[in-house]
Amino acid sequence: MQKEYDVIVVGAGPAGSMAARFAAEKGVSVLMLEKDRDVGYPVRCGEAISKAGVEEFIQSDDKWIAARISKFSFNAPDGSEVIIEFGEAGYVLERRIFDYELARTAADAGADILTRAYVNGLLFDDDGKVSGVKYEYHGEQKEIKCKVVIAADGVESRVGRWAGLKTHIDFRDMESAVQITAANIPVDQNTLYFFFGKNVAPNGYFWIFPKGHNKANIGLGISGIIGKKKSAQSFLDDFMNKHYPNAPILTKIAGGVPCSITLDKISAPGIMLVGDAARQVNPLSGGGIASGMIGGSIAGRIAAEAILMNKLDHILTYDKAWSDRLGKRHEIFNRIKEGIYNFSDEKFNSIAHSLLKIPIEKRTLGRVFSVALWNNPSLLLDIAKVFVI
Amino acid sequence: MEYRQAKTGKLMIEILPDRCDFCGCCVGVCPEDAIELKEAEIFIIDPRCTNCAKCVWSCPIEVIKFNKNGIPK
Known part of the structure; x- marks a missing residue:
């Protein structure tokens, strides 16, 4: 030194x-x-990242890739599941x-x-x-x-x-998060799962990210506005008791994600x-x-x-x-976030139903956002900017 | 009973260190830089705290409590 x-x-x-x-x-x-x-x-950390985000800095290496991601699954409060397929889009890391x-x-x-x-x-x-x-x-x-x-x-x-x-x-922009890494979670090992709605993660989202061999990062982040009434931990306990009551827990961790500009x-x-x-x-x-x-x-x-x-x-x-x-791009993303996080469960459901009418090969993230924001015209301009920049 | 003193009178915020995960959410939202956090050690810097409770609301695992009666020394 x-x-x-x-x-x-x-x-x-x-x-x-x-x-x-x-x-x-x-x-x-x-x-x-x-x-x-x-x-x-x-x-x-939830450990998900795009392949491009990694490869700008380091060559991909199996020793820190827990799962290779080619699909997103968006889940509405009524259980409707919208799947979007990519090529090999990203990874869940072993951070x-x-x-x-x-x-x-x-x-x-x-x-x-x-x-x-x-x-x-x-x-x-x-x-x-x-x-x-x-x-x-x-x-x-x-x-x-x-x-x-x-x-x-x-x-x-x-x-x-x-x-x-x-x-x-x-504190409203701080997403307070809690996550477990659990075993025996039989989800698709190439799909990132996102769940929305006031019962699972109001003003945020709930995630299941696979980590290979049926291990998965399961967690959520919620704004401090929600945390005032019910903690992230309590939402996680509700989800696990309902869906995976006996899953062995390998790690449990708390964290904060500053979701602001x-x-x-x-x-x-x-x-x-x-x-x-x-x-x-x-x-x-x-x-x-x-x-x-x-x-x-x-x-x-x-x-x-x-x-x-x-x-x-x-x-x-x-x-x-x-x-x-x-x-600058994050400023636009932040406006979109503020639009989406205020959606009611009914709105999430109706968006999912609209998306399910689009054939899976034509579903792209861009179309998901356009449909998601159909009911919120003031945000359409922002969306347009995201895909133009 | 003697109480710990915050910037605004009696200290009413309490961190339960045995249950803390040392994640830093509370430190990030604290407007007064009134929380000290090391690798596995956390405490309130009493004379800076204003009892605003933002740390309480942002704790993901309910480790920070608001006690309006004050925290005894």
């Missing part, structure tokens, strides 16, 4: 690892700090291995990595620019200086706050925010692995450029680079 670094990344999830890797690949010195004992564990491999690519690029290093404060120079981090390691309080801090500290997003950025998320500001002098910490999750699907990796890669590249040019103000161009790549 060096005494000082060009870049310090806080958090070793997918966004942090890509920030570390893309900065290190440009030849600047990078240290990535992870608060937990392990990179990639515990896994707080404890996947995250490890991502961190390994950062290490290959030259980044140093330290686990069990809990960052609990920032250092500032005389001008108020962030100039390093304070952290606890093996019970000792330490400090280390750097030119740029990249905060990849996840849903908590405290590092950005310490730099004066407003990172806390409205990206923060107003994701950079400030000496600091950049990436991944969940920047609220870079796709607010419609709740998927954050691919978008976090994209955010991380942009931030890592820009941080390195700024250091190599000796022009640290350059990091402030990150906000626009992110917005152009995905941020």
Whole structure:
């Protein structure tokens, strides 16, 4: 370990690892700090991702692919099931291995990595620019200086706050989630299942994502508005008691998914925010692995450029680079989410019935959304934009 | 009885650490940065808490409780 670094990344999830890797690949010195004992564990994630989202960053590898996905199944409250077929569209990951491999690519690029290093404060120079981090390691309080801090500290997003950025998320936009990985769940191993309705996951959705050999991630996320009255845990218990009362449970985990648009500001002098910490999750699907990796890669590249040019103000161009790549699109997804989440059970049912009239070979996600929004014309324009951009 | 003191008087929020999964939902929604979360350790920073209860509503597994009588020291 060096005494000082060009870049310090806080958090070793997918966004942090890509920030570390893309900065290190440009030849600047990078240290990535992870608060937990392990990179990639515990896994707080449904683990589904598109193939394209993965392959922008790492070659697909069977050792972290738990299931290959070629179908979506949307389930309405009355039990109507609409299946959409793709080619091989995506994967359910084994994230404890996947995250490890991502961190390994950062290490290959030259980044140093330290686990069990809990960052609990920032250092500032005389001008108020962030100039390093304070952290606890093996019970000792330490400090280390750097030119740029990249905060990849996840849903908590405290590092950005310490730099004066407003990172806390409205409790209505936080999807509080709980998930089990269960065995003996005899669902199709190439299909992602989504369930909608006020009894299963109001203002959110319930999922069953296969993980091979009849294992599956089963969970849901609900807005804090719903959580006020009934917790995610309670919805999960109801579903499992009804459908799989005797399923052996291999893992149970809680988590939060920030389903909002990206923060107003994701950079400030000496600091950049990436991944969940920047609220870079796709607010419609709740998927954050691919978008976090994209955010991380942009931030890592820009941080390195700024250091190599000796022009640290350059990091402030990150906000626009992110917005152009995905941020603007997430604003549209967020409006669609707000439209869909307010649908009544009757509306979900009638949408499913309309979709079932379309022959399966002609069903596409685009058509699903067009039908879904037929009753909500103000959103049609937004939909059109999604498929034009 | 002596009570823990929040920014707005008696502290009324209680985290049950034995049942917590350390997922960070509550930290993400806390407007006051009043929750400290390590790998497997969590606590409220009392003088910052305003008893707004957003953490209570966003906890997926009902580990944070609101007790209007206050939390004894």
